[in-house]
Amino acid sequence: MIKQAVSVMRKACSGLLSWLCAMGGVVCLLFSSAVNAEVEWYGNGFGTLGAGVLNSNSINEVNPFQHNGYDDSLQLDVDTRLGYQGILQLDDQVSVTAQAVVQSSDDFEADLEWVYLTYKVNGNLFFNVGRIRRPSYNYSDYLDVGYAYPWIRPPVEVYSRDLAFYDQVDGISFLYERPIGGWISSVQAYYGGSSDNSEVSFGENVDFKTRDDRGVFLGLENDYWNFRLGYQVLPSISVGRIEQGEALITALEGAGFGDIGRDLDVEDIRTEFYEFFIGLDINDWFCSAEYVRVLVSKSAAPNDEAAWYLTGGRRLGPLTLHYTYAERERENERRFSGPIREQASMLPPAFAGPLIALADAVDEGSSLSDTKQKSHTVGLRYDFDKAYALKLEYQIISDQKNDLTNNLVSVAVDFIF
Amino acid sequence: MKSRLLVIATFMLSMVWAHAVKAEELVVIVNPDMQGSMSHTDVARIFLGKSTQFPSGELAEPLDVDPSHPNYHVFAREVLNKSPSQLRAYWAKQIFTGRGLPPKSAKDEEELRTLVAENKRYLSYIDSAKKDDSVRAVLKIVD
Numbered sequence: 001m002i003k004q005a006v007s008v009m010r011k012a013c014s015g016l017l018s019w020l021c022a023m024g025g026v027v028c029l030l031f032s033s034a035v036n037a038e039v040e041w042y043g044n045g046f047g048t049l050g051a052g053v054l055n056s057n058s059i060n061e062v063n064p065f066q067h068n069g070y071d072d073s074l075q076l077d078v079d080t081r082l083g084y085q086g087i088l089q090l091d092d093q094v095s096v097t098a099q100a101v102v103q104s105s106d107d108f109e110a111d112l113e114w115v116y117l118t119y120k121v122n123g124n125l126f127f128n129v130g131r132i133r134r135p136s137y138n139y140s141d142y143l144d145v146g147y148a149y150p151w152i153r154p155p156v157e158v159y160s161r162d163l164a165f166y167d168q169v170d171g172i173s174f175l176y177e178r179p180i181g182g183w184i185s186s187v188q189a190y191y192g193g194s195s196d197n198s199e200v201s202f203g204e205n206v207d208f209k210t211r212d213d214r215g216v217f218l219g220l221e222n223d224y225w226n227f228r229l230g231y232q233v234l235p236s237i238s239v240g241r242i243e244q245g246e247a248l249i250t251a252l253e254g255a256g257f258g259d260i261g262r263d264l265d266v267e268d269i270r271t272e273f274y275e276f277f278i279g280l281d282i283n284d285w286f287c288s289a290e291y292v293r294v295l296v297s298k299s300a301a302p303n304d305e306a307a308w309y310l311t312g313g314r315r316l317g318p319l320t321l322h323y324t325y326a327e328r329e330r331e332n333e334r335r336f337s338g339p340i341r342e343q344a345s346m347l348p349p350a351f352a353g354p355l356i357a358l359a360d361a362v363d364e365g366s367s368l369s370d371t372k373q374k375s376h377t378v379g380l381r382y383d384f385d386k387a388y389a390l391k392l393e394y395q396i397i398s399d400q401k402n403d404l405t406n407n408l409v410s411v412a413v414d415f416i417f
Numbered sequence: 418m419k420s421r422l423l424v425i426a427t428f429m430l431s432m433v434w435a436h437a438v439k440a441e442e443l444v445v446i447v448n449p450d451m452q453g454s455m456s457h458t459d460v461a462r463i464f465l466g467k468s469t470q471f472p473s474g475e476l477a478e479p480l481d482v483d484p485s486h487p488n489y490h491v492f493a494r495e496v497l498n499k500s501p502s503q504l505r506a507y508w509a510k511q512i513f514t515g516r517g518l519p520p521k522s523a524k525d526e527e528e529l530r531t532l533v534a535e536n537k538r539y540l541s542y543i544d545s546a547k548k549d550d551s552v553r554a555v556l557k558i559v560d
Binding site for chain 2: 042044046083085087097099114116118123128141142144145147148149177179182184223315317318383386387389416
Protein backbone atom coordinates (compact mmCIF):
# COMPACT_ATOMS: atom_id res chain seq x y z
CA MET A 1 0.00 0.00 0.00
CA ILE A 2 2.74 2.42 1.05
CA LYS A 3 4.85 1.26 -1.88
CA GLN A 4 1.95 2.00 -4.18
CA ALA A 5 1.36 5.42 -2.67
CA VAL A 6 5.06 6.23 -3.01
CA SER A 7 5.09 5.15 -6.63
CA VAL A 8 1.97 7.19 -7.37
CA MET A 9 3.50 10.20 -5.61
CA ARG A 10 6.71 9.72 -7.51
CA LYS A 11 4.76 9.56 -10.75
CA ALA A 12 2.77 12.64 -9.84
CA CYS A 13 5.92 14.56 -8.93
CA SER A 14 7.82 13.52 -12.03
CA GLY A 15 4.80 14.34 -14.14
CA LEU A 16 4.50 17.72 -12.48
CA LEU A 17 8.23 18.33 -12.82
CA SER A 18 8.36 17.48 -16.49
CA TRP A 19 5.39 19.74 -17.04
CA LEU A 20 6.94 22.58 -15.12
CA CYS A 21 10.24 22.14 -16.96
CA ALA A 22 8.46 22.15 -20.30
CA MET A 23 6.39 25.19 -19.35
CA GLY A 24 9.44 26.85 -17.85
CA GLY A 25 11.30 26.31 -21.10
CA VAL A 26 8.49 27.85 -23.09
CA VAL A 27 8.30 30.77 -20.67
CA CYS A 28 12.07 31.40 -20.89
CA LEU A 29 11.90 31.26 -24.66
CA LEU A 30 9.09 33.77 -24.69
CA PHE A 31 10.78 35.97 -22.13
CA SER A 32 13.89 36.22 -24.28
CA SER A 33 11.82 37.20 -27.30
CA ALA A 34 9.72 39.66 -25.38
CA VAL A 35 12.16 41.37 -23.03
CA ASN A 36 10.83 44.78 -23.88
CA ALA A 37 7.21 43.90 -23.23
CA GLU A 38 5.70 44.53 -19.85
CA VAL A 39 5.31 41.16 -18.15
CA GLU A 40 2.49 41.04 -15.64
CA TRP A 41 1.54 38.44 -13.06
CA TYR A 42 -1.98 37.93 -11.76
CA GLY A 43 -2.80 35.54 -8.95
CA ASN A 44 -6.28 34.60 -7.77
CA GLY A 45 -7.57 31.99 -5.40
CA PHE A 46 -10.82 30.30 -4.56
CA GLY A 47 -12.06 27.85 -2.00
CA THR A 48 -14.95 26.03 -0.42
CA LEU A 49 -15.44 24.89 3.13
CA GLY A 50 -18.30 22.43 2.97
CA ALA A 51 -20.00 19.97 5.29
CA GLY A 52 -22.87 17.57 4.88
CA VAL A 53 -24.71 14.66 6.39
CA LEU A 54 -27.07 11.99 5.03
CA ASN A 55 -29.92 10.70 7.19
CA SER A 56 -28.67 7.13 6.61
CA ASN A 57 -25.90 5.64 4.58
CA SER A 58 -27.87 3.25 2.40
CA ILE A 59 -27.45 5.32 -0.78
CA ASN A 60 -23.77 5.55 -0.17
CA GLU A 61 -23.43 1.79 0.13
CA VAL A 62 -25.25 1.33 -3.13
CA ASN A 63 -23.51 3.93 -5.20
CA PRO A 64 -20.06 5.04 -4.15
CA PHE A 65 -20.03 7.79 -6.78
CA GLN A 66 -22.73 9.80 -5.08
CA HIS A 67 -21.52 12.92 -3.36
CA ASN A 68 -18.03 11.52 -3.31
CA GLY A 69 -18.76 9.83 -0.05
CA TYR A 70 -21.25 11.57 2.24
CA ASP A 71 -22.60 9.25 4.92
CA ASP A 72 -24.64 9.46 8.10
CA SER A 73 -21.93 11.22 10.09
CA LEU A 74 -21.05 14.85 9.47
CA GLN A 75 -18.38 14.99 6.76
CA LEU A 76 -16.14 17.95 6.13
CA ASP A 77 -13.88 16.35 3.58
CA VAL A 78 -16.21 15.93 0.62
CA ASP A 79 -16.81 19.41 -0.80
CA THR A 80 -13.91 21.19 0.90
CA ARG A 81 -11.18 22.40 -1.43
CA LEU A 82 -8.74 25.21 -2.10
CA GLY A 83 -7.45 26.42 -5.44
CA TYR A 84 -5.02 28.94 -6.80
CA GLN A 85 -4.50 30.24 -10.28
CA GLY A 86 -1.66 32.25 -11.69
CA ILE A 87 -1.59 34.01 -15.02
CA LEU A 88 1.66 35.26 -16.46
CA GLN A 89 0.83 37.81 -19.12
CA LEU A 90 3.90 37.96 -21.31
CA ASP A 91 2.60 40.50 -23.79
CA ASP A 92 -0.71 41.48 -25.37
CA GLN A 93 -1.01 38.14 -27.11
CA VAL A 94 0.71 35.48 -25.05
CA SER A 95 0.01 34.29 -21.53
CA VAL A 96 0.66 31.22 -19.40
CA THR A 97 -2.06 30.03 -17.01
CA ALA A 98 -1.67 27.44 -14.27
CA GLN A 99 -4.26 26.29 -11.77
CA ALA A 100 -3.73 23.92 -8.87
CA VAL A 101 -6.46 22.54 -6.62
CA VAL A 102 -6.20 20.71 -3.34
CA GLN A 103 -9.29 18.55 -2.71
CA SER A 104 -10.07 17.10 0.67
CA SER A 105 -11.78 14.17 -1.06
CA ASP A 106 -8.45 13.50 -2.78
CA ASP A 107 -6.58 13.25 0.54
CA PHE A 108 -5.41 16.84 0.06
CA GLU A 109 -3.20 15.82 -2.81
CA ALA A 110 -2.45 18.85 -4.95
CA ASP A 111 -3.76 18.40 -8.43
CA LEU A 112 -2.46 20.50 -11.25
CA GLU A 113 -5.77 21.17 -12.97
CA TRP A 114 -4.24 22.85 -15.93
CA VAL A 115 -1.14 24.52 -17.29
CA TYR A 116 -1.42 26.04 -20.68
CA LEU A 117 -0.12 28.67 -22.96
CA THR A 118 -2.65 31.00 -24.55
CA TYR A 119 -2.02 32.71 -27.81
CA LYS A 120 -4.54 35.42 -28.52
CA VAL A 121 -4.63 35.90 -32.27
CA ASN A 122 -7.08 38.78 -31.87
CA GLY A 123 -9.95 39.68 -29.56
CA ASN A 124 -12.02 36.82 -30.97
CA LEU A 125 -9.64 33.92 -31.52
CA PHE A 126 -7.64 32.14 -28.81
CA PHE A 127 -5.42 29.07 -28.95
CA ASN A 128 -4.48 27.07 -25.86
CA VAL A 129 -1.71 24.51 -25.75
CA GLY A 130 -0.91 22.37 -22.74
CA ARG A 131 -2.94 20.63 -20.09
CA ILE A 132 -6.48 21.89 -20.44
CA ARG A 133 -9.73 20.86 -18.83
CA ARG A 134 -12.09 18.86 -21.02
CA PRO A 135 -15.08 21.22 -21.46
CA SER A 136 -17.59 18.37 -21.23
CA TYR A 137 -20.25 20.32 -19.36
CA ASN A 138 -21.49 23.86 -19.15
CA TYR A 139 -19.80 24.26 -15.73
CA SER A 140 -16.68 22.16 -16.47
CA ASP A 141 -14.35 25.10 -16.74
CA TYR A 142 -15.17 26.32 -13.23
CA LEU A 143 -16.47 23.22 -11.52
CA ASP A 144 -14.18 23.81 -8.54
CA VAL A 145 -15.12 27.48 -8.15
CA GLY A 146 -18.27 27.20 -6.06
CA TYR A 147 -18.45 30.98 -5.76
CA ALA A 148 -19.32 31.22 -9.47
CA TYR A 149 -22.58 29.20 -9.31
CA PRO A 150 -25.59 29.05 -6.97
CA TRP A 151 -25.36 25.41 -5.80
CA ILE A 152 -22.91 23.88 -3.34
CA ARG A 153 -22.09 21.43 -6.16
CA PRO A 154 -23.65 21.07 -9.61
CA PRO A 155 -26.13 18.13 -9.67
CA VAL A 156 -24.05 14.95 -9.17
CA GLU A 157 -26.44 12.95 -11.33
CA VAL A 158 -25.03 14.87 -14.29
CA TYR A 159 -21.65 16.04 -13.00
CA SER A 160 -20.49 12.69 -11.73
CA ARG A 161 -16.91 11.64 -12.02
CA ASP A 162 -17.53 8.46 -13.96
CA LEU A 163 -19.56 10.39 -16.50
CA ALA A 164 -16.87 12.94 -17.02
CA PHE A 165 -14.11 10.34 -17.29
CA TYR A 166 -10.94 12.30 -17.08
CA ASP A 167 -11.31 16.01 -16.67
CA GLN A 168 -7.89 16.88 -17.99
CA VAL A 169 -6.56 16.52 -21.47
CA ASP A 170 -3.09 17.24 -22.81
CA GLY A 171 -3.47 18.84 -26.16
CA ILE A 172 -4.53 21.87 -28.08
CA SER A 173 -7.77 23.81 -28.15
CA PHE A 174 -9.15 26.92 -29.73
CA LEU A 175 -11.99 29.28 -28.96
CA TYR A 176 -13.52 31.55 -31.56
CA GLU A 177 -16.14 34.10 -30.56
CA ARG A 178 -18.09 36.30 -32.90
CA PRO A 179 -20.93 38.74 -32.24
CA ILE A 180 -23.99 38.29 -34.47
CA GLY A 181 -26.55 41.04 -33.93
CA GLY A 182 -27.30 41.12 -30.21
CA TRP A 183 -25.84 37.61 -29.79
CA ILE A 184 -22.39 36.21 -29.24
CA SER A 185 -21.68 32.94 -30.96
CA SER A 186 -18.72 30.74 -30.15
CA VAL A 187 -16.99 27.64 -31.42
CA GLN A 188 -14.61 25.73 -29.20
CA ALA A 189 -12.74 22.56 -30.14
CA TYR A 190 -9.94 20.44 -28.74
CA TYR A 191 -7.69 17.57 -29.70
CA GLY A 192 -5.51 15.58 -27.36
CA GLY A 193 -5.11 12.66 -25.04
CA SER A 194 -4.87 11.90 -21.37
CA SER A 195 -3.45 9.41 -18.96
CA ASP A 196 -4.42 8.87 -15.38
CA ASN A 197 -4.33 6.39 -12.57
CA SER A 198 -7.70 5.72 -10.97
CA GLU A 199 -9.33 3.27 -8.68
CA VAL A 200 -11.67 0.79 -10.36
CA SER A 201 -14.35 -1.38 -8.77
CA PHE A 202 -11.78 -4.06 -8.03
CA GLY A 203 -10.32 -1.82 -5.36
CA GLU A 204 -7.10 -1.59 -7.30
CA ASN A 205 -5.58 1.38 -9.06
CA VAL A 206 -5.35 1.06 -12.79
CA ASP A 207 -3.72 3.20 -15.46
CA PHE A 208 -6.04 4.75 -18.01
CA LYS A 209 -4.93 6.14 -21.33
CA THR A 210 -6.90 7.93 -24.00
CA ARG A 211 -5.68 9.17 -27.35
CA ASP A 212 -7.05 11.03 -30.36
CA ASP A 213 -9.75 12.55 -28.15
CA ARG A 214 -11.61 15.36 -29.82
CA GLY A 215 -14.60 17.51 -29.14
CA VAL A 216 -16.46 20.45 -30.57
CA PHE A 217 -18.72 22.83 -28.65
CA LEU A 218 -21.03 25.46 -30.05
CA GLY A 219 -22.34 28.32 -27.96
CA LEU A 220 -24.83 31.10 -28.49
CA GLU A 221 -25.72 33.70 -25.89
CA ASN A 222 -27.22 37.12 -25.40
CA ASP A 223 -28.15 39.10 -22.29
CA TYR A 224 -30.85 36.58 -21.38
CA TRP A 225 -30.36 33.30 -23.24
CA ASN A 226 -27.50 30.86 -23.25
CA PHE A 227 -27.28 27.75 -25.42
CA ARG A 228 -24.52 25.17 -25.61
CA LEU A 229 -24.18 22.05 -27.69
CA GLY A 230 -21.28 19.64 -27.33
CA TYR A 231 -20.03 16.49 -28.94
CA GLN A 232 -16.93 14.55 -27.94
CA VAL A 233 -15.48 11.29 -29.01
CA LEU A 234 -12.77 9.39 -27.17
CA PRO A 235 -12.14 6.71 -29.78
CA SER A 236 -9.43 4.83 -27.98
CA ILE A 237 -9.46 4.39 -24.22
CA SER A 238 -7.13 1.76 -22.84
CA VAL A 239 -7.29 0.48 -19.33
CA GLY A 240 -4.23 -1.16 -17.82
CA ARG A 241 -4.50 -4.76 -16.69
CA ILE A 242 -5.19 -5.48 -13.08
CA GLU A 243 -3.02 -8.07 -11.37
CA GLN A 244 -5.52 -10.95 -11.39
CA GLY A 245 -6.36 -10.31 -15.02
CA GLU A 246 -2.71 -10.11 -15.97
CA ALA A 247 -1.93 -13.50 -14.45
CA LEU A 248 -4.90 -15.12 -16.13
CA ILE A 249 -4.14 -13.64 -19.55
CA THR A 250 -0.49 -14.70 -19.35
CA ALA A 251 -1.59 -18.21 -18.44
CA LEU A 252 -4.07 -18.33 -21.32
CA GLU A 253 -1.43 -17.10 -23.76
CA GLY A 254 1.02 -19.70 -22.49
CA ALA A 255 -1.57 -22.43 -23.07
CA GLY A 256 -2.17 -21.28 -26.65
CA PHE A 257 -5.46 -19.50 -26.01
CA GLY A 258 -4.18 -16.01 -26.69
CA ASP A 259 -7.37 -15.01 -28.54
CA ILE A 260 -9.46 -15.40 -25.42
CA GLY A 261 -6.84 -13.51 -23.46
CA ARG A 262 -7.03 -10.59 -25.86
CA ASP A 263 -10.83 -10.55 -25.50
CA LEU A 264 -10.27 -9.74 -21.86
CA ASP A 265 -8.05 -6.77 -22.63
CA VAL A 266 -9.75 -3.46 -22.16
CA GLU A 267 -8.36 -1.58 -25.08
CA ASP A 268 -9.68 0.80 -27.70
CA ILE A 269 -12.94 1.45 -25.89
CA ARG A 270 -14.93 4.05 -27.77
CA THR A 271 -16.89 6.63 -25.82
CA GLU A 272 -19.14 9.28 -27.27
CA PHE A 273 -20.39 12.16 -25.21
CA TYR A 274 -23.28 14.45 -26.12
CA GLU A 275 -24.24 17.53 -24.15
CA PHE A 276 -26.91 20.21 -24.42
CA PHE A 277 -27.42 23.21 -22.17
CA ILE A 278 -30.06 25.92 -22.21
CA GLY A 279 -30.23 28.81 -19.78
CA LEU A 280 -32.45 31.83 -19.32
CA ASP A 281 -31.70 34.69 -16.96
CA ILE A 282 -34.17 37.55 -16.92
CA ASN A 283 -34.34 40.28 -14.29
CA ASP A 284 -33.99 38.37 -11.04
CA TRP A 285 -35.32 35.04 -12.30
CA PHE A 286 -33.22 32.31 -13.83
CA CYS A 287 -33.67 28.76 -15.05
CA SER A 288 -31.53 26.29 -16.92
CA ALA A 289 -31.41 22.68 -18.03
CA GLU A 290 -28.59 20.41 -19.10
CA TYR A 291 -28.72 16.99 -20.72
CA VAL A 292 -25.85 14.58 -21.27
CA ARG A 293 -25.65 11.20 -22.90
CA VAL A 294 -22.66 8.89 -22.81
CA LEU A 295 -22.36 5.88 -25.07
CA VAL A 296 -19.61 3.37 -24.39
CA SER A 297 -19.01 0.88 -27.17
CA LYS A 298 -16.33 -1.54 -28.35
CA SER A 299 -15.97 -2.51 -24.73
CA ALA A 300 -16.32 -5.75 -22.83
CA ALA A 301 -19.03 -3.95 -20.86
CA PRO A 302 -20.74 -1.46 -23.18
CA ASN A 303 -23.19 0.91 -21.58
CA ASP A 304 -25.56 3.71 -22.27
CA GLU A 305 -26.01 6.52 -19.81
CA ALA A 306 -28.26 9.57 -19.83
CA ALA A 307 -28.60 12.31 -17.23
CA TRP A 308 -30.23 15.71 -17.00
CA TYR A 309 -31.36 18.40 -14.60
CA LEU A 310 -33.71 21.32 -14.56
CA THR A 311 -33.11 24.20 -12.19
CA GLY A 312 -34.73 27.51 -11.46
CA GLY A 313 -34.47 30.27 -8.96
CA ARG A 314 -34.77 33.86 -7.96
CA ARG A 315 -32.37 36.46 -6.64
CA LEU A 316 -33.57 38.77 -3.88
CA GLY A 317 -30.76 41.20 -3.16
CA PRO A 318 -27.97 39.22 -1.53
CA LEU A 319 -30.12 36.07 -1.39
CA THR A 320 -30.58 33.46 -4.11
CA LEU A 321 -33.26 30.84 -3.71
CA HIS A 322 -33.18 27.83 -6.06
CA TYR A 323 -34.71 24.45 -6.79
CA THR A 324 -33.26 21.62 -8.90
CA TYR A 325 -34.62 18.34 -10.21
CA ALA A 326 -32.03 15.86 -11.53
CA GLU A 327 -32.17 12.38 -13.01
CA ARG A 328 -29.66 9.80 -14.12
CA GLU A 329 -30.04 6.42 -15.72
CA ARG A 330 -27.34 3.99 -16.75
CA GLU A 331 -27.77 0.60 -18.29
CA ASN A 332 -25.04 -1.86 -18.96
CA GLU A 333 -25.57 -4.23 -21.80
CA ARG A 334 -24.21 -7.34 -20.18
CA ARG A 335 -22.46 -9.06 -22.96
CA PHE A 336 -19.30 -9.89 -21.17
CA SER A 337 -19.70 -13.27 -19.52
CA GLY A 338 -21.79 -14.75 -22.35
CA PRO A 339 -19.07 -15.18 -25.00
CA ILE A 340 -16.47 -15.98 -22.35
CA ARG A 341 -18.60 -18.82 -20.99
CA GLU A 342 -19.04 -20.21 -24.51
CA GLN A 343 -15.34 -20.17 -25.22
CA ALA A 344 -14.47 -21.40 -21.78
CA SER A 345 -16.21 -24.70 -22.52
CA MET A 346 -13.36 -25.45 -24.95
CA LEU A 347 -10.73 -24.83 -22.31
CA PRO A 348 -9.16 -27.15 -19.80
CA PRO A 349 -11.05 -26.84 -16.49
CA ALA A 350 -7.98 -25.32 -14.82
CA PHE A 351 -8.46 -22.20 -17.02
CA ALA A 352 -12.22 -22.28 -17.44
CA GLY A 353 -12.89 -21.94 -13.70
CA PRO A 354 -10.98 -18.70 -13.03
CA LEU A 355 -11.97 -17.27 -16.40
CA ILE A 356 -15.67 -17.67 -15.73
CA ALA A 357 -15.19 -16.30 -12.22
CA LEU A 358 -13.46 -13.22 -13.62
CA ALA A 359 -16.13 -12.68 -16.27
CA ASP A 360 -18.83 -12.96 -13.61
CA ALA A 361 -16.99 -10.51 -11.39
CA VAL A 362 -16.86 -7.98 -14.22
CA ASP A 363 -20.57 -8.48 -14.86
CA GLU A 364 -21.35 -8.10 -11.21
CA GLY A 365 -19.32 -4.93 -11.12
CA SER A 366 -21.15 -3.46 -14.07
CA SER A 367 -24.58 -4.46 -12.77
CA LEU A 368 -23.71 -2.69 -9.52
CA SER A 369 -23.09 0.46 -11.48
CA ASP A 370 -26.49 0.20 -13.18
CA THR A 371 -28.23 3.26 -11.92
CA LYS A 372 -31.58 4.91 -11.87
CA GLN A 373 -31.62 7.88 -9.60
CA LYS A 374 -33.46 11.13 -9.20
CA SER A 375 -33.19 13.98 -6.74
CA HIS A 376 -34.89 17.18 -5.64
CA THR A 377 -32.78 19.96 -4.17
CA VAL A 378 -33.78 23.24 -2.59
CA GLY A 379 -31.06 25.68 -1.72
CA LEU A 380 -30.26 29.15 -0.49
CA ARG A 381 -27.21 31.24 -1.28
CA TYR A 382 -26.42 34.29 0.81
CA ASP A 383 -23.73 36.69 -0.42
CA PHE A 384 -22.94 38.01 3.04
CA ASP A 385 -19.69 39.68 2.10
CA LYS A 386 -18.17 40.79 -1.17
CA ALA A 387 -15.92 37.75 -1.46
CA TYR A 388 -17.92 35.17 0.50
CA ALA A 389 -21.13 33.25 -0.07
CA LEU A 390 -22.90 31.05 2.46
CA LYS A 391 -24.92 28.18 1.00
CA LEU A 392 -27.50 25.85 2.50
CA GLU A 393 -29.03 22.91 0.69
CA TYR A 394 -31.55 20.19 1.38
CA GLN A 395 -31.69 17.28 -1.05
CA ILE A 396 -33.99 14.27 -1.36
CA ILE A 397 -32.26 11.50 -3.30
CA SER A 398 -34.20 8.48 -4.59
CA ASP A 399 -32.39 5.41 -5.80
CA GLN A 400 -35.15 3.87 -7.90
CA LYS A 401 -33.22 0.74 -8.77
CA ASN A 402 -32.99 -0.28 -5.14
CA ASP A 403 -36.07 1.59 -3.94
CA LEU A 404 -34.20 3.69 -1.41
CA THR A 405 -34.63 7.31 -0.39
CA ASN A 406 -32.16 9.45 1.45
CA ASN A 407 -31.94 13.06 2.53
CA LEU A 408 -28.80 15.12 2.44
CA VAL A 409 -28.30 18.37 4.32
CA SER A 410 -25.25 20.38 3.34
CA VAL A 411 -23.78 23.75 4.15
CA ALA A 412 -20.84 25.52 2.56
CA VAL A 413 -18.94 28.78 2.51
CA ASP A 414 -17.42 29.68 -0.87
CA PHE A 415 -14.82 32.37 -1.17
CA ILE A 416 -12.49 34.02 -3.62
CA PHE A 417 -9.28 35.85 -2.84
CA MET B 418 -39.99 92.16 -4.64
CA LYS B 419 -38.15 91.39 -7.84
CA SER B 420 -35.06 90.34 -5.95
CA ARG B 421 -37.15 88.04 -3.78
CA LEU B 422 -38.61 86.38 -6.89
CA LEU B 423 -35.10 85.94 -8.20
CA VAL B 424 -34.05 84.30 -4.96
CA ILE B 425 -37.03 81.92 -5.12
CA ALA B 426 -36.38 81.15 -8.77
CA THR B 427 -32.71 80.50 -8.07
CA PHE B 428 -33.64 78.32 -5.14
CA MET B 429 -36.09 76.32 -7.26
CA LEU B 430 -33.61 75.97 -10.05
CA SER B 431 -30.99 74.76 -7.65
CA MET B 432 -33.53 72.23 -6.31
CA VAL B 433 -34.10 70.97 -9.84
CA TRP B 434 -30.38 70.82 -10.40
CA ALA B 435 -29.86 69.02 -7.09
CA HIS B 436 -32.54 66.56 -8.08
CA ALA B 437 -30.88 65.99 -11.43
CA VAL B 438 -27.60 65.25 -9.68
CA LYS B 439 -29.34 62.94 -7.24
CA ALA B 440 -30.69 60.96 -10.20
CA GLU B 441 -27.03 60.16 -10.83
CA GLU B 442 -26.82 60.63 -14.50
CA LEU B 443 -23.69 58.92 -15.69
CA VAL B 444 -21.98 59.35 -19.02
CA VAL B 445 -19.78 56.86 -20.78
CA ILE B 446 -16.67 58.72 -21.85
CA VAL B 447 -14.01 58.23 -24.49
CA ASN B 448 -11.06 60.19 -25.76
CA PRO B 449 -12.15 63.26 -27.80
CA ASP B 450 -10.31 61.82 -30.81
CA MET B 451 -12.72 58.90 -30.97
CA GLN B 452 -15.69 59.26 -33.31
CA GLY B 453 -19.17 57.70 -33.32
CA SER B 454 -21.64 56.77 -30.63
CA MET B 455 -22.09 53.56 -28.68
CA SER B 456 -25.07 51.50 -27.55
CA HIS B 457 -25.60 49.92 -24.12
CA THR B 458 -24.68 46.57 -25.68
CA ASP B 459 -21.42 47.90 -27.18
CA VAL B 460 -20.37 49.33 -23.82
CA ALA B 461 -21.45 46.23 -21.84
CA ARG B 462 -19.49 43.92 -24.15
CA ILE B 463 -16.29 45.84 -23.61
CA PHE B 464 -16.77 46.05 -19.81
CA LEU B 465 -17.56 42.33 -19.59
CA GLY B 466 -14.47 41.44 -21.60
CA LYS B 467 -16.47 40.03 -24.51
CA SER B 468 -15.10 42.56 -26.94
CA THR B 469 -11.79 44.38 -27.05
CA GLN B 470 -12.76 46.80 -29.81
CA PHE B 471 -14.76 49.96 -30.29
CA PRO B 472 -17.53 49.64 -32.91
CA SER B 473 -15.07 51.37 -35.27
CA GLY B 474 -12.69 48.44 -34.89
CA GLU B 475 -10.08 50.31 -32.86
CA LEU B 476 -8.71 48.72 -29.67
CA ALA B 477 -10.70 49.43 -26.54
CA GLU B 478 -9.80 48.98 -22.88
CA PRO B 479 -12.37 49.58 -20.14
CA LEU B 480 -11.54 51.47 -16.95
CA ASP B 481 -13.80 50.87 -13.99
CA VAL B 482 -14.37 52.93 -10.88
CA ASP B 483 -13.51 51.27 -7.57
CA PRO B 484 -16.32 48.87 -6.45
CA SER B 485 -16.81 50.96 -3.29
CA HIS B 486 -17.92 53.94 -5.40
CA PRO B 487 -21.73 54.36 -5.80
CA ASN B 488 -21.33 54.76 -9.59
CA TYR B 489 -20.09 51.17 -9.76
CA HIS B 490 -23.47 49.84 -8.65
CA VAL B 491 -25.45 52.11 -10.95
CA PHE B 492 -23.34 51.14 -13.95
CA ALA B 493 -23.52 47.41 -13.13
CA ARG B 494 -27.28 47.55 -12.83
CA GLU B 495 -28.12 49.85 -15.73
CA VAL B 496 -25.54 48.81 -18.31
CA LEU B 497 -24.23 45.37 -17.37
CA ASN B 498 -27.64 44.21 -16.13
CA LYS B 499 -26.07 42.59 -13.06
CA SER B 500 -26.16 43.04 -9.29
CA PRO B 501 -22.75 43.51 -7.61
CA SER B 502 -22.78 39.88 -6.37
CA GLN B 503 -23.71 38.61 -9.83
CA LEU B 504 -20.90 40.65 -11.30
CA ARG B 505 -18.41 39.17 -8.81
CA ALA B 506 -19.60 35.65 -9.65
CA TYR B 507 -19.26 36.50 -13.34
CA TRP B 508 -15.65 37.64 -12.88
CA ALA B 509 -14.82 34.64 -10.73
CA LYS B 510 -15.99 32.49 -13.64
CA GLN B 511 -14.02 34.49 -16.22
CA ILE B 512 -10.84 34.55 -14.15
CA PHE B 513 -10.79 30.90 -13.24
CA THR B 514 -11.61 29.71 -16.72
CA GLY B 515 -8.71 31.78 -18.00
CA ARG B 516 -11.01 33.84 -20.20
CA GLY B 517 -10.18 37.23 -18.84
CA LEU B 518 -9.61 39.61 -15.99
CA PRO B 519 -11.90 42.38 -14.71
CA PRO B 520 -11.21 45.91 -15.97
CA LYS B 521 -8.53 47.93 -14.22
CA SER B 522 -10.02 50.45 -11.86
CA ALA B 523 -9.30 53.90 -10.47
CA LYS B 524 -10.30 55.40 -7.11
CA ASP B 525 -12.09 58.50 -8.31
CA GLU B 526 -13.73 60.04 -11.34
CA GLU B 527 -11.09 62.75 -11.82
CA GLU B 528 -8.45 60.07 -12.31
CA LEU B 529 -10.66 58.19 -14.77
CA ARG B 530 -11.30 61.37 -16.73
CA THR B 531 -7.59 62.17 -16.89
CA LEU B 532 -6.71 58.66 -18.06
CA VAL B 533 -9.37 58.69 -20.78
CA ALA B 534 -8.27 62.16 -21.90
CA GLU B 535 -4.71 60.88 -22.28
CA ASN B 536 -5.31 57.56 -24.04
CA LYS B 537 -7.41 56.69 -27.09
CA ARG B 538 -7.79 53.07 -25.95
CA TYR B 539 -9.64 53.88 -22.75
CA LEU B 540 -13.36 53.85 -22.10
CA SER B 541 -14.92 54.74 -18.77
CA TYR B 542 -17.91 56.28 -17.05
CA ILE B 543 -18.30 59.28 -14.72
CA ASP B 544 -20.98 61.55 -13.29
CA SER B 545 -22.29 63.78 -16.09
CA ALA B 546 -21.53 66.79 -13.87
CA LYS B 547 -17.85 65.85 -13.80
CA LYS B 548 -17.53 65.64 -17.57
CA ASP B 549 -15.52 68.43 -19.21
CA ASP B 550 -14.10 69.11 -22.68
CA SER B 551 -11.12 66.83 -22.16
CA VAL B 552 -13.34 63.81 -22.85
CA ARG B 553 -16.27 62.99 -25.11
CA ALA B 554 -19.58 61.42 -23.97
CA VAL B 555 -20.80 58.52 -26.10
CA LEU B 556 -23.72 57.30 -24.01
CA LYS B 557 -25.95 58.68 -21.25
CA ILE B 558 -27.02 56.39 -18.44
CA VAL B 559 -29.97 57.51 -16.33
CA ASP B 560 -30.46 55.77 -13.02
